[in-house]
């Protein structure tokens with residue numbers, strides 16, 4: 001059937017049986033596609049009926065459906081004219097893994113980070129009112145995403161507005177890991193309350209039957225509904241905030257979903273006024289038992305075998321960098337009782353899950369609450385506890401003010417461990433960690449480190465534990481170590497000196513300063529330049545901030561030109577720091593920055609992105625050679641002029 005669905009309008013001609021059949025077809029297509037290319041799985045399988053019901057009842061794209069995070073939007077993509085491109089999912093020039101305004105008019109709001117949907121929906125709703133239009137606005141938020149502060153700011157605003165907006169709470173009790181926090185507990189309490197649910201169902205059916213009758217009946221219905229709530233769920237959170245609450249309802253019963261959404265569509269704006277929230281219960285992985293049994297593991301997946309559910313083995317036996325971070329933290333936690341860990345709903349990708357296993361009482365999963373995580377760490381640090389805040393580079397963007405105002409300004413020795421720094425590949429622009437060097441480097445008293453391999457990574461974590469005099473951040477990429485074996489012990493031979501780059505090869509013409517794991521490409525470039533007859537120096541920056549003034553002055557002055565290489569925005573990055581340093585010290589030398597230009601990098605494999613952005617060894621080499629001929633001619637011109 002999907003073949004024939006060019007737009008959601010086609011759904012409206014399908015019978016209920018056909019819609020049910022379509023649900024199975026969508027699940028099959030998703031499982032098959034993800035098994036080949038990898039992608040998000042369990043969340044998508046969980047929202048198939050909900051997605052069909054929404055598109056069946058509402059008239060998209062005039063009516064707006066706004067997804068939260070957007071990792072569950074595959075069914076939405078499949079029925080909004082993208083079935084034939086679905087095989088290109090998350091591939092270069094193919095469909096994005098997330099809703100994207102560039103990709104389709106049905107993707108009302110672009111997303112990839114959590115907890116934005118309610119706020120965006122409020123914007124859409126107010127715009128609709130200002131423009132005197134009548135379109136509906138629906139936001140779909142997961143229970144995990146409802147742990148983020150931005151969602152509460154939206155509820156706070158929505159509750160006093162009179163905007164007719166529908167919030168759908170897609171509650172599967174899971175974030176990526178099991179959901180955490182008091183609101184999650186509260187939702188479980190609603191789900192687990194059988195008396196309330198039974199009565200609520202009866203009231204709801206009564207409402208549905210009689211809502212087309214006169215105003216008097218409606219008022220009675222509302223009163224009954226209200227008193228049932230007050231009797232069995234006093235202080236109901238959403239109602240008390242001024243948001244009509246409906247549910248909980250079974251998110252896999254397509255007929256009920258359609259009935260309820262239709263009902264609310266008719267009623268909202270007439271006898272039900274203002275914002276409403278429908279609490280929908282879904283099961284992560286629904287329809288594919290393998291994922292249902294372990295929704296955590298199947299939140300997202302690499303390619304796998306559908307029959308066995310076995311994920312295809314990674315092509316490397318080298319350990320993941322996040323695992324090394326986790327193991328190193330475990331060794332520090334063992335000897336130092338003051339160490340605590342903080343994760344914002346990402347224990348797996350940050351290495352914190354290993355620490356949680358060993359020291360559950362000293363690791364705090366605060367939910368999708370990156371801003372809170374940072375200020376929470378600040379409070380801990382005030383009391384001489386040593387917090388390690390492990391957050392993906394892209395998600396830490398959320399916490400900029402907390403880093404500046406609550407940590408750095410107060411000179412607190414909080415340790416930030418940023419995973420997934422630099423380009424992340426097929427997850428694309430919402431997930432690339434390419435802004436961190438810029439947003440961290442500008443903060444006074446912030447120390448920023450970038451290890452170039454796992455040995456430096458381990459040593460920097462040890463160094464960070466002892467660091468005083470303000471916050472310290474270590475940024476490392478997504479991916480694996482360079483070697484199979486690793487030690488979590490501090491390697492004292494390494495001698496990482498504050499602000500001092502590590503000279504790998506000494507030369508005298510081009511000074512190549514490389515940041516972090518770009519060292520691999522830089523080494524190749526170095527050897528090729530050497531073969532061409534140049535005599536470059538290759539240094540691994542280690543410290544992006546601070547820069548040791550004496551060492552840098554001496555290094556730069558001893559060369560004819562400087563080339564900086566980093567997998568981060570060139571605007572405000574390490575290269576900018578070197579240029580600022582040269583300007584401040586009146587050093588005039590040709591300098592070139594290699595990094596991410598002023599653009600949002602798209603989704604594609606890492607190797608593809610590197611060549612598209614000029615960050616692969618070939619491109620850097622060509623760039624370096626061209627730069628050297630320019631630099632050498634400008635140096636000789638300068639010499640002539642001064643003679």
Ligand SMILES: Cc1ncc(C[n+]2csc(CCOP(=O)(O)OP(=O)(O)O)c2C)c(N)n1
Pocket residue numbers: 043046068069071072112113114141142143144145146170172174175176284344345346368370395398
């Ligand atoms: C700001 C931010 N932090 C972390 C993430 C990583 N993340 C992606 S999905 C997800 C869990 C979302 O849970 P929920 O909203 O309940 O959706 P479900 O997958 O359960 O359907 C997390 C933590 C993110 N996308 N954005």
